[in-house]
Amino acid sequence: MANRAKGDRAAAAAWRAQLDELAAAGLARARRRVDSIHGPQVEVAGRRLLQFCSNNYLDLASHPRLIHAAAAATTTSTSPPIHA
Numbered sequence: 001m002a003n004r005a006k007g008d009r010a011a012a013a014a015w016r017a018q019l020d021e022l023a024a025a026g027l028a029r030a031r032r033r034v035d036s037i038h039g040p041q042v043e044v045a046g047r048r049l050l051q052f053c054s055n056n057y058l059d060l061a062s063h064p065r066l067i068h069a070a071a072a073a074t075t076t077s078t079s080p081p082i083h084a
Helices: 002-024 064-076
Strands: 041-044 047-050
16 A cells, blocks of 8 residues: 555656646646636626637526426436445
């Protein structure tokens, strides 16, 4: 078990070094805060933008029939419970 932990720490250090190199090169990913409800358009830093990266880019997730169907599915699911 100690060898595995040592390997995990070494792997984490290698990943950290690669991430640090990317950051130094200006290539690190920075998440942007979305200041509005997700949909086909969002507001980011005061700018209204089209959003093509969302699973809801067609705005179907806010459609009343889809919301109703999703809510109904949560009460009729036959899936076994998930245990941590």
